[in-house]
Amino acid sequence: xxxxxxxxxxxxxxxxxVVAALFLIPLRHRxxxxxxxxxxxxxxxxxxxxxxxxxxxxxxxxxxxxxxxHIALAICLFHLCAQLTFPAVCYCTIWTVSIHELGIQxxxxxxAIGEIVGGAHLPFPCTLIGCLCTAAFFIVxxxxxxxxxxxxxxxxxxxxxxxxxVFSFSVLQMLVFLSGGxxxxxxxxxxxxxxxxxxxxxxxLLYIQHEMFKKSAMRQELSILNxxxxxQKSQYALARENVALINRKCHDLKHQLRALRVLYQxxxxxxxxxxxxxxxxxxxxxxxxTGNKVLDTVLTEKSLYCQANAIQANCIADxxxxxxxxxVDLYTIFGNALDNAIEHVKELEEPxxxxxxxxxxQENQFVIVQIxxxxxGSLQFDEDGMPLTTKEDKRYHGFGLKSIRQTSExxxxxxxxxxxxxxxxxxxxxxxxxxxxxx
Numbered sequence: 001x002x003x004x005x006x007x008x009x010x011x012x013x014x015x016x017x018v019v020a021a022l023f024l025i026p027l028r029h030r031x032x033x034x035x036x037x038x039x040x041x042x043x044x045x046x047x048x049x050x051x052x053x054x055x056x057x058x059x060x061x062x063x064x065x066x067x068x069x070h071i072a073l074a075i076c077l078f079h080l081c082a083q084l085t086f087p088a089v090c091y092c093t094i095w096t097v098s099i100h101e102l103g104i105q106x107x108x109x110x111x112a113i114g115e116i117v118g119g120a121h122l123p124f125p126c127t128l129i130g131c132l133c134t135a136a137f138f139i140v141x142x143x144x145x146x147x148x149x150x151x152x153x154x155x156x157x158x159x160x161x162x163x164x165x166v167f168s169f170s171v172l173q174m175l176v177f178l179s180g181g182x183x184x185x186x187x188x189x190x191x192x193x194x195x196x197x198x199x200x201x202x203x204x205l206l207y208i209q210h211e212m213f214k215k216s217a218m219r220q221e222l223s224i225l226n227x228x229x230x231x232q233k234s235q236y237a238l239a240r241e242n243v244a245l246i247n248r249k250c251h252d253l254k255h256q257l258r259a260l261r262v263l264y265q266x267x268x269x270x271x272x273x274x275x276x277x278x279x280x281x282x283x284x285x286x287x288x289x290t291g292n293k294v295l296d297t298v299l300t301e302k303s304l305y306c307q308a309n310a311i312q313a314n315c316i317a318d319x320x321x322x323x324x325x326x327x328v329d330l331y332t333i334f335g336n337a338l339d340n341a342i343e344h345v346k347e348l349e350e351p352x353x354x355x356x357x358x359x360x361x362q363e364n365q366f367v368i369v370q371i372x373x374x375x376x377g378s379l380q381f382d383e384d385g386m387p388l389t390t391k392e393d394k395r396y397h398g399f400g401l402k403s404i405r406q407t408s409e410x411x412x413x414x415x416x417x418x419x420x421x422x423x424x425x426x427x428x429x430x431x432x433x434x435x436x437x438x439x
Contacts, residue, residue: 292319
C-alpha cells in the first residue's frame with residue numbers, strides 16, 4: 001500500500017468504530033459492555049490494519065472483503081455489548097456499515113472537488129474539510145437517527161423488516177462493487193457522486209422502511225388497546241346490571257326467608273333455611289360500599305370470582321376520592337389490575353397466601369391506588385418498568401397493564417410496579433383534583 005494511503009486506511013478504520021459507537025450508545029447494554037466494547041475495538045483495529053496491509057493489488061484480495069470484515073466486526077460488537085436478538089444485531093450492523101460508507105463517500109466527494117479545483121495530489125485543505133464534513137455528518141446521525149430508531153434501547157425487528165433490510169443492503173453492495181468500488185482510489189472521480197447517491201438511496205430506503213414498520217406496530221398496539229377498552233366498557237355495563245340484579249334478588253330472598261321461618265317451624269325446613277340464609281349472608285360479605293358505585297361494582301364482581309376460587313379479597317378504599325375518573329376508565333383500571341392479581345394468586349399452592357389487598361386513600365396532594373398480592377417466584381422488568389412475561393406467546397401479553405398505564409396517564413396519574421417481600425405491588429398516584437376541596 002502506498003505510504004499516503006496508510007493515513008486514509010487508518011481514518012477509515014477509526015471512523016468505522018466511531019459510527020458503531022454512535023449506534024451502540026442508545027442501546028440497552030449487557031453487563032461489562034464497556035470492557036467488551038474497548039476490547040472489541042482494539043482487536044478490530046488491529047485486524048483492520050493488518051487487513052489493509054494485505055489489501056494490495058498483488059495480494060488478490062477482492063474489494064468486497066473490506067465490507068465483509070466490517071460486517072463481521074460490527075456483529076461481534078453489537079452481540080457482545082447490547083441486549084439484542086440476532087436479527088436486531090444484524091439490523092444495527094447494516095445501519096452502521098451503511099452510514100459509515102456514506103460518510104466515506106462524503107469525504108471522497110470533497111477530496112475529488114479539491115483535486116479538480118486545486119489540481120494537486122492530496123490537497124491538505126480539502127482533505128481537512130472532507131474530514132470535518134464527514135465528522136459533522138456522523139455527529140448529526142448520532143444525535144438523530146441513532147437515538148430515534150431504538151425503542152427504549154431495543155430494536156424489535158420482525159422477519160419482514162429484517163428480510164427487507166438485508167435485501168436492500170445486498171443490492172446496494174452489489175451495485176457499488178459492480179460500478180468500481182469505493183475504498184481508497186479504486187473508483188474514478190466521476191464515479192463518486194453516483195456512489196454517494198446509491199449510498200444515500202440505501203440509507204433513505206432503510207429509514208423509510210423502519211418508520212413504516214414502527215408506525216405499523218404502534219397502530220397495531222393502539223388498536224388492541226382500543227379493543228380492550230371497548231370490551232371493558234361493555235363488560236362494565238354488563239357487570240353493573242348483574243350486580244344490581246343479584247342485589248335485588250338477595251334483598252327479596254332475605255325477606256322471603258324471614259317469612260318462611262315465621263310461617264313454618266319444621267326442623268328440617270329450618271335447617272334448609274339457615275343454609276340459604278348463610279349463602280345470602282356470604283354474598284352480602286362480598287358487597288362493597290366504598291362510596292363509589294363503579295368501584296363497588298368491579299370489587300363485588302371480582303370478589304364473587306375470588307370467593308369461588310378460594311381467594312381472599314380485602315379492601316380499604318375511600319371510593320369518593322376517585323369520583324373525578326370516568327366510570328368506564330375506572331372500571332378499566334381496577335378490572336385489569338384485579339384480573340392481573342387474580343392470575344398471580346391462582347398459581348399459589350398455599351391457600352393462606354391467596355390474598356389480594358386493595359387500598360384507595362389520599363396522602364398529601366395525591367390520591368393513591370394500591371393493589372398488593374403474593375406471587376410465585378420472581379419477575380423481571382423491562383426498561384419501562386413493565387414485568388416481562390414467562391409465557392411462550394409474548395405477542396399479546398401485558399396489554400392489561402399497558403391499558404392501566406395509558407388510562408391513568410389521561411388523569412395525570414403515574415403507574416409504578418414493583419416486587420416487594422415476595423408481593424406484586426401495583427401503585428397509581430393521581431394528583432388531587434383542583435375541584436376537590438376536602439382535606
